[in-house]
Structure formats: C-alpha cells, structure tokens
Amino acid sequence: MSEKPEHFIVDGKRLDGRRVDELRPIKIEIGVLGRADGSCYLEWGNNKVLAAVYGPRELHPRHRQKMTRSVVQFRYNMASFSVDERTRPGPSRRSIEISKVSREAFEPVVFTKFFPKTAIDVFVEILQAGAGTRTAGINAASLALADAGIPMRGLVSACAVGKVDGEIVLDLMKEEDNYGEADLPVAMTAGRQITLLQMDGHLTTEEFYRALELAKTGCDQVYELQRQALIEKYSKEYTTEIEDEDPAPAGEPEGDADE
C-alpha cells in the first residue's frame, strides 16, 4: 500500500490533477461477451470491470421462484489478482454485502413483474480494482441490463463522493479512498431516485448535504456517458443491419455480420 500523502489537494488540484468536482476518465464498451444476453466492459480510472446479464431465465431451485415477478440476482466478485495483495477466490463478507446492496440498487428499476418465475442474473467481475469498484460495477451492470433488453424504468448511474483534506470531492481515487476522511457511494436514476447509498467515515450533516449534491452532479455525468455508449453501440448496429440488406458479395456465407 502506498504511503499517506501529506496533502491531497494542492492549488485546487488533486493528486492526479483533477479538480474536486471532476470524474476520472471513463471508457465504456457494450456487448463484449458472446454467451451473455447483455454485457459491458468498463474502465474507470484504474478500475477494470466486466458485467454480464443472463436472463430472464428459469430460476433454480424452483422453490425460490416468485409467482408474480422475476428475481434479480447480483454477484459482485473480485478476481484474486485484482488487488495488490492476492485475495482468496470466492465470496467474502465484503463481497456478499456489496452484492446485496448492488442488487437492491437495481430492484427498484427493473420491471420484474413481466417475467414471473424467472431469474435475471447480473454478474460483475472486478478485474482490476482502483477505488470505487462497486460503483463501477453498478454502472457496467446497468448497461449490461440495457444491452440484454431487460425492461427498466431507466438506467442506474453511480459514483462515490468523499472527503479529503476537509474538502468534499467527487470520485475518490485509491489514495483518497485509503486515507480520506469519508467515502459515500451513491447510485441513482436520472429521475433522482436514490437506489444505493452507503457511507463510512466522518461527515457533519452539513457536509453530508453537500456530498449528496456533488454525487448528483457526478451521477449526471456518468448517466450522460452511459447514454452515449448505448447510442453509439446501437446506432452502429442499426447501420450494419441496413447494410446487410444489400446483396451479399459472391462467396460470402449468409450470417450475422457481427460474428
């Protein structure tokens, strides 16, 4: 683990040169896994995460099926090599808690009533962790759900807000997360319904109000990136489909242009 820096903010700039209200760079790719019904690869600062959605599909064991709705299942998993010191593979208490609150971040937006007796499975794999993996996982999962065509009230967008050097800052990087004074991951819809909220550290109520305000602007920015990624993916697909209507060149087998 790196040493605690003396100052996190110098001349209004953070350790990686960002302003206090600036996100780390985000890169999104939708539909990256062949077998999954929907998928998304997302890089956010040093985080690299993959999300896949399977379903709606039959839920086993059958006694867990709900007659009136689908069951959303969410598994957050860290690759053993994703952190400095190898983590033991398999669920930890931390990952079980994150899986629970992440599932609850999507339950309010997924129209589960359309698919009784089924499961909608969301799998998030953290390939490289660099502070804010749960929010990165939620953003990727949101797009994987959309990619799978799961009907939702809207996308869920997440980001963390924290406190370092006594200031409220957006999107903590690793040093800020390790040595900062507070960490507040938030997920919300574009309609400002909060679907995930956790906090640890130390904040006065006034600081908490400000942190929540900053989280709003962060989630707005993430939402815009998510929307753009979907437009980019699906406007491209649409163009490909139109091109496919042209007569295929001689010798080319019929088939999906994507494969």
Place this chain on the structure above:
Amino acid sequence: MSDDVMTEIQRDHLFNLILKGEREDGRAFDEFREISIETDVIGTADGSARVKLGKTELLVGVKIQPGEPFPDTPDKGVLITNAELVPLASPEYEAGPPREGAIEIARVVDRGIRESKSLDLEKLCITAGEKVWIIFIDIHVLNNEGNILDAASMGSIAALLTAKLPRAQYGMGDDIPLPVRDIPVAVTVIEFGGALLLDPSLTEGAIASTSLITITNSDGSISGMQKSGSESLTIEQVLQAVDMAKNAAAGIREKFLEV
C-alpha cells in the same frame, strides 16, 4: 402463494393506517418501542449487554484476547464483529453459515464503531507488529420481533462501554476499562407509503423493506450509512431520514448509554 396473499392484505392494512397517521401498535411515526439495556449479564464475556426493544431481544458479548495485528496496521488493535441469527430467534432463521442479512447487520454495526473511532485501536497495541488486542463483538439474536439492527447497535456499544481489557489473565497487569471515546448509535428509518417510520416492528419491517440506516455520534456527525431494501428513496426522504435518525440517536444515547 398464501404468504403472498397474507403479505398483500397486511400491506393494505398498514398502508391504510399510515394514511390516517397511525401504526399497528399505536405508536407515533417517530416513536421507539420500550428500550431496556442491561449490561454485564454474561460472566464469561469481557463485556456484555442484553437489549430489549419491545419484544425483540438480543445479547451482545464482547470477548478480548491478544493476537496478531493485520500486516497493514501493525500498531493497531483489531475489531471483528459478527452477528448470529440463530434459528431459536425466528422461524425464518436457519442454521448454517451467516447469510447476507446477518453479514449486513454485522458490517453496518462494525462500520459505526470503526468509523466513529469510538474504539481507540492505537491504544490496543501491545507490541507493534507482533501482539495487539483483538476485540470480538458477537451479536446473538434471541427473539426477532423487528429492528434487529438498532438493537444490535445499542447492545454493541453498551457492551463495549462495560468491557474490560483482561490483562490479568495474560499476565499483563490489572484489568482496565476498554478505551471507548464516542457513542455511535445506528437508527433505522423505514419508508412506507411515503411516510418515514422509526423502529419498525416485525410486520412493518417485512412489508416496508426499504430503509436508511444512519449512524450518528455524540457531536451529531455521521459515521456510517446504509440504504437497505428493494425500493428507492428520494433525496428529500434521505435528508429527512438522517434528521430523524440523528434526533432519535441523541435520545437513546442520553437515556441509555451515557454513564
């Protein structure tokens, strides 16, 4: 299926009461059930508390023993919190390894105590890098009639406040009180039919599954939060819930936990 129907009927019943400004047991929305905290109830523990919250009942035992520090915090004591939802306490509980509900309770209680810096972990170092005090908080639920989390939080801090470092047992001098600096209190606020309620009963908690838990300290600052449950909350609801939790925590602290 019949459970689903019963839930629907109960939901309607509670919802109609809420519209009239009432609850099933006649309490006000911001009123706790009767609280009683009894400390030093288990002779074999280094600190203990029995909490009754209405008919909900649980025991918290603190055990303290010397052990190895974590490699990344060689000069700090170790805090380990665990919750057991044993099958004696509810027909819904099953024997076996802790599930997500128990893990969430333990981790949220732990977060409050850890992040408030209530326990002075630096003072719990015996020989840096070699030997530190390990504090085990074990939450043992005896009867679940709702709101286990708040009861567990009160019980944990009450047990810590009476706990003694068992130095004599390990040939390190006389027993001394555990260094506790703050009294963090977790308060759950549930949302149901647009209303916010404190101290959910078993039925209220089962039906209005969405809650915001806020852990506040003696100076009113926040040291932990968790949204739990499958619905979303608005920003206004979050702010109001934080306020309700803070006020309730101040009352509980003053009445039951301050010496």
